[in-house]
Amino acid sequence: MNSRRVAVLFCAVVLVFAGVRAGLAKPAAEDASAFAAADAQILSEVRDHSEVMQNSEYLGDAIGPRLTGSPQLKQANDWTAVKFREYGLTNVHLEPWTIAHSWTRGTAHARIVSPTEHPLTIASAGWAPGTAGIVRGSVAYVDIKTDEDFEKYRGKLKGAIVIAQEPASLSPPKPDEPFSEVNRPMQTPPPLKGQPAAPSPFAVMMAVARKRTEFYKQEGVAVVLRDSNKPHGLLNMTGIGGEQFNIGAIPTAFITGEGYRMLYRMQKHGPVQVEIEMTNSFSDKPVEVYNTVAEIKGSEKSDEVVILGAHLDSWDLGTGSTDNGTGSMAVLEAARVLAKLNLKPKRTIRFILFSGEEEGLCGSVKYVEAHKDELEKISGVLVHDTGTGRVLTLALHDNYQDREIVD
Amino acid sequence: MNSRRVAVLFCAVVLVFAGVRAGLAKPAAEDASAFAAADAQILSEVRDHSEVMQNSEYLGDAIGPRLTGSPQLKQANDWTAVKFREYGLTNVHLEPWTIAHSWTRGTAHARIVSPTEHPLTIASAGWAPGTAGIVRGSVAYVDIKTDEDFEKYRGKLKGAIVIAQEPASLSPPKPDEPFSEVNRPMQTPPPLKGQPAAPSPFAVMMAVARKRTEFYKQEGVAVVLRDSNKPHGLLNMTGIGGEQFNIGAIPTAFITGEGYRMLYRMQKHGPVQVEIEMTNSFSDKPVEVYNTVAEIKGSEKSDEVVILGAHLDSWDLGTGSTDNGTGSMAVLEAARVLAKLNLKPKRTIRFILFSGEEEGLCGSVKYVEAHKDELEKISGVLVHDTGTGRVLTLALHDNYQDREIVD
Structure with a gap:
């Protein structure tokens, strides 16, 4: 779906x-x-x-x-x-x-290498490019909610492994939210004749996401790790090539909820180095x-x-x-x-x-x-x-x- | 625990x-x-x-x-x-x-290569030896319950990837059974004075397991894959080196419940080839x-x-x-x-x-x-x-x- x-x-x-x-x-x-x-x-x-x-x-x-x-x-x-x-x-x-x-999935390996070692379970997002061999970078938590927030990170993300969402609790598992803000609009009636349609929250979200991706690209982010946000080490899956089946702008992978939260906790205490290799190929x-x-x-x-x-x-x-x-x-x-x-x-x-x-x-x-x-x-x-x-x-x-x- | x-x-x-x-x-x-x-x-x-x-x-x-x-x-x-x-x-x-x-864990990779390709998620059991490079073998379902059952498999397991348990349903997840037969005996009182202790079901189970491992060794089994028996792709973990911290007899790995059931289903329809590489090391x-x-x-x-x-x-x-x-x-x-x-x-x-x-x-x-x-x-x-x-x-x-x- x-x-x-x-x-x-x-x-x-x-x-x-x-x-x-x-x-x-x-x-x-x-x-x-x-x-x-x-x-x-x-x-x-x-x-x-x-x-x-x-x-x-x-x-x-x-x-x-x-x-x-x-x-x-x-x-x-x-x-x-x-x-x-x-x-x-x-x-x-x-x-x-x-x-x-x-797009053909290759391998995807990641591990924390400093201040200690931990393996991380990741999976490339669909249509994500691979990394240039093994890359090593510092985890950067990027909290961009408004246009002004971009400035806080300008010039600081070169070679970074970016995580960009405050994690919610995985335990107990959250119930599904089929009527969340993103999904609800498709259940609402169309606008009255002659009136403009309200901007879809999904479209707004996607516009912000595109802007953020563009910013990451300019800044030279190495890899984006996305929270799978599921318990039990489960992964999530979607693509970043969109409807055009294009090659994604930045190597992007999903990481288990547990791994994401470990990175989030650890980066609060100091620098965290992660090593990642993703190999994918395209026609x-x-x-x-x-x-x-x-x-x-x-x-x-x-x-x-x-x-x-x-x-x-x-x-x-x-x-x-x-x-x-x-x-x-x-x-x-x-x-x-x-x-x-x-x-x-x-x-x-x-x-x-x-x-x-x-x-x-x-x-x-x-x-x-x-x-x-x-x-x-x-x-x-x-x-x-x-x-x-x-x-x-x-x-x-x-x-x-x-x-x-x-x- | x-x-x-x-x-x-x-x-x-x-x-x-x-x-x-x-x-x-x-x-x-x-x-x-x-x-x-x-x-x-x-x-x-x-x-x-x-x-x-x-x-x-x-x-x-x-x-x-x-x-x-x-x-x-x-x-x-x-x-x-x-x-x-x-x-x-x-x-x-x-x-x-x-x-x-x-024992130092190395890598563990497995995939079905025939009749189709599927990645499999596995993890070496503790103190399991690695394989001799990448090994490829047919999946053999070994159903040994009594001493007579051994004969059915004699001469047939050379180079096999063995699975040895009829899988139970993973869905819905089974409740824990803290008072199962294996565990219950430790909660029972000791035998009356002068009477011999009943054999522990756990000890009986371990004796059968040792005999089966010996048999696998003699037959030249390549790898044993054990059902993690958990939903959501979760793995399980124990060791095979025992209290002596010895090197295990046969490369042994746990496989996700889903992967185990896929192998079990597929081998019923015909030969299934699996490729495995496990690299572990010992002091x-x-x-x-x-x-x-x-x-x-x-x-x-x-x-x-x-x-x-x-x-x-x-x-x-x-x-x-x-x-x-x-x-x-x-x-x-x-x-x-x-x-x-x-x-x-x-x-x-x-x-x-x-x-x-x-x-x-x-x-x-x-x-x-x-x-x-x-x-x-x-x-x-x-x-x-x-x-x-x-x-x-x-x-x-x-x-x-x-x-x-x-x-």
């Missing part, structure tokens, strides 16, 4: 089974039993012949994590296309789009990447399309099983079940496994751009990206006009 | 404050107010002038993990001796004993190690001794802050407070920070051996090794005769 909560560009959100029903017949009283029968068939097929677990195991274990631009994602694109064909879908193909640079030219697409052709209104999607790409510290193997394999299973049961939907159901989601929904944006002439014929879109557990709510992603349909 | 729950060899367990009281005066009604006044002084000093946090931070951050035989433990021995002196204790010294080999001859000892001399019965102890050594994947920095710093704080308040105990209070605990209570065993002539004069012993949180119970460690004192 991409940490940037921007609006999906599609025009409507409906339930997939509403989509199937829309294809089957008009929702009228006399059709209730036909819908119930189809529902029962679908649920029975999923219950008795599910291939979700074996497909998830294959995706996670045999293919593994799937960075956009990596051989593993291409392998997953090819494998899901094979599965779609095997399940009897039509028009199965990979739709290409292009990224500026693919030297743009790389073609793909969305996997497959269809069940509509029996009557085949030019009208209901889209069922999920993103197949992932970050690469785990196997990408929850984010978003679960959603991808649910989409694959829906395709299997609907094709097998031969329910003859009136409208075309199109299954899309997107890529580039983690960098800013890039694959779906590219898809919309490539299919902008078809937008009026898209009856509904459901994108599954909820991770583990039951799906209890549907996020509208700024499509407030569809609130009634979803309710 | 050593995973082997053997009996402490000391002859009695009493509360430390009972020890202080014993030194102050005979427990009689007229002394109640004197005791209460001393208690209030002690609690007030701890509340208002505690040095526990700064000492704990120094021990964990500035010294770090403290394997017995490591320079860090020697540093901690020296530093605690300095603190004891600074706090005004007497007879402060390091008591030496000897281990067969010290080429025995090494002198130390217990830190300090005293508050008794005013009347100075040859009678109340011991207050904790183990200063630790495993080395963390900083040894909870096991047993907490206990060690509590002992140091007790020394500080009792010395500062000058309460004049009748008996000598001896503070001992043991080493070699993690390998089987070795430092305390050596201490008892060296001081066996004094045993009759030891009035009480309290060893603090409970980790985090409040101390709510006292373990008797087979000293059932002292149950009434503790109750």
